[in-house]
Amino acid sequence: MNDEPSFGEHGDQSLQSAYGTTPQVWNYDNGCTPGAGIMPSVGAALTNISFDISGALSGWTQALLESVIAPDWAEPLDEPVAEATTAVANGTWTPWLVLVMTVVAVVVLFRSREGHLSGAITATAWALLVLLAVSWVVSYPTESVEAVDGTVRSAVVQIGDGFSEQESSGDTEEERALSSVDQQIGLVVETVQYQTWLKTVFGSADSEVAEKYGPATFIATHFTWDEWETYNEDPDGAGAEMLERKADSFKAIAEAVKDEDPAAYKYFTGSQWGSRLSAGAISVLVMFVVCAFLLVAGLTVLAAFAVIRLLVPFTPALGVVFLLDVARERAIDVFRRVGGVLVMGPAYFVASLVLLRFYGALLTADMPFLLRFAFVLALSVIAWRLLKPASSLTRMRVPGLAQVRRYARARQSGGSEPATAEPQPSTGETAAMPSTSYRPVFTGGSSEPVAAPELMPGTFVDRPEPEIVVVRKRDPDALEAPSGPGAHRRTVLAVSERRGPELTAPARAARIVADGQREAEPTANAPRRRIDRLQPEPRRVNESNLILDDQGNRVFVVYEPAGAGH
Structure with a gap:
């Protein structure tokens, strides 16, 4: 029989080496105790x-x-x-x-x-x-x-x-x-x-009872690896004798625990x-x-x-x-x-x-x-x-694993775009302008981009940082309205020579379009840039586009949303 496992100071053999790593519990002598039904x-x-x-x-x-x-x-x-x-x-x-x-x-x-x-x-x-x-x-x-x-x-x-x-x-x-x-x-x-x-x-x-009877109780209720092999080889002979010795030892320990610590005996019985x-x-x-x-x-x-x-x-x-x-x-x-x-x-x-x-x-x-x-x-x-x-x-990179991860992130965020789609700039974020061939203006309900016309020849208003503002021509005192039916109802995007906090506007990009051309409002994903960044070199504008505000500052029209005059 093997030496006792090392329960603290007992023996020199480790617990899992002798008995394994899965101790077990039992029920004993709880037939008439309160709550002795199926729950124990x-x-x-x-x-x-x-x-x-x-x-x-x-x-x-x-x-x-x-x-x-x-x-x-x-x-x-x-x-x-x-x-x-x-x-x-x-x-x-x-x-x-x-x-x-x-x-x-x-x-x-x-x-x-x-x-x-x-x-x-x-x-x-x-x-x-x-x-x-x-x-x-x-x-x-x-x-x-x-x-x-x-x-x-x-x-x-x-x-x-x-x-x-x-x-x-x-x-x-x-x-x-x-x-x-x-x-x-x-x-x-x-x-x-x-x-x-x-x-x-x-x-x-x-x-006290745990320190006194714990190792002996564990030995009486568990097999070592050698004992388990002996029991399997001869369950009716040497195995039966070994079980009888363990049973007698367990009964003696149970009686001792019952006499010395009745409260611990309740745990002992289950x-x-x-x-x-x-x-x-x-x-x-x-x-x-x-x-x-x-x-x-x-x-x-x-x-x-x-x-x-x-x-x-x-x-x-x-x-x-x-x-x-x-x-x-x-x-x-x-x-x-x-x-x-x-x-x-x-x-x-x-x-x-x-x-x-x-x-x-x-x-x-x-x-x-x-x-x-x-x-x-x-x-x-x-x-x-x-x-x-x-x-x-x-x-290690696995083919297709990146797509699976993107799909999982899209599902977690509640997004509906496919996992292979390229990330798009969020609303309000300044997107990089790819080239001058990019056309953010969409007209006629078509998904195809339409090129904006060039500026007409004229006098260029040379300002280092022109501010883009949106003004409504409902008030004739705010802006001198051009002639033509429905001009007082039109909403125009204008650039003013006057600088100040009152002229700062959320719109950052505007395409120069012909007067009266119909086009849709720029979408949230449309690139937003200042007008001076859209054109690499200064261009001349037609003086007929210039108007004066109520304080005499020159303002020229650069953008007119579609349907504003109807």
Whole structure:
């Protein structure tokens, strides 16, 4: 039989190493107690589910971190990687290499002939670099994987060994690193899972009966891995005897708890099912906060190993394209993204081990539970904000992913424009004028733009910054109305020589149009510019457009909305 697990000062074996990460609760001797209906059974079942979830989180975390330190799972992939690399090279690299190198030579000669010596040297050096790298990968695919893979693995193992304790078991760096992770995860399991289990069984993890009978009760109600194997091999012989010993020990503990602490005995029997449910839910929350960053960080490191094995078979096909100098930026972009995952993987592993140390110290500190949980949550949030491990998993560009993201943002904002549409300037925002061929004036209800006529020859009113204002000719004293029927009802857009705050208007763009031409009002998305920016050089205007306001200042008409005179 195994040694007792380390419940604080008991034994030298960690809890999850001996018993796993999912403790269980039970109902006992509550047949005639108040509220002894179905609810104690429901409470015990839901509490056990909570322990299963929190135990799975810690178990997955430990498995991921150990897989990072000892990636034995990747060794069976080496042979398929070599075979795939050879097949891709025979289909792309070998038949196309001569043609692509000829194109490279033509590019170099053309640049040299044009006197672009630096471009010719760059194209030559880049082609030689790609040729050397791809040739090495094609000739030694397995060694290429091991070269990069071994670098990441060595860094991870040395980091884990640096965090190991002096008493960590193991003769090699890898064994000591695995022992270090086991110790840290074991500390988290004991401080979260086991302490929560004590609350569900005795009502408090710090009571006298919990400290006195807690380890013995746990041993009497749970199997070690070796005990479970013994029971499965001989359930009627050695397994039955082991169950009988555990049952006798449990009954003796139950009687002792009943005599020494009747209040704790109510929890022991399962009558306080509500407290069990709340304790189980809290354990899930705490374990999620502790393990969330560790899980994503471990996945990131594993992704680094997977990326290496996926990139090597594609290298011959990519090399055919990347030999050309025009594809250099794309090649560098791919290398930067893949290299970012390889570099950040060990960095996330360091952060994981640091957080494990902090979590273990905080969860065992002598302070209120809420304060400990607040510190653990704060550390997790800081790690997420600083390192952002999830972004490394999505940093590789996937075709169509950008359109999906734009569509999701459009749905969240309630917009109806398609995800592939170009962003439009908002209302009131000054849009850039593309060129003089852009026509913001629409006439006759047609969607086609109509060109505005040129200014008629005349005297140009030379003002450094003419102000554009809208005035109505309903008041004959405000503006001398031109002759013609309905002129007093027309709304005109005019430019005045007089400057002042009273002449500042919201309209920023106006097209010079012929008198009496019908056109629609500019839309909200129409570009808005000052009239002096629409014309690159000053032009002469007809003096017949000039009128005087009530103070004798000269004003000339530049815009007349359609239908204003009707």
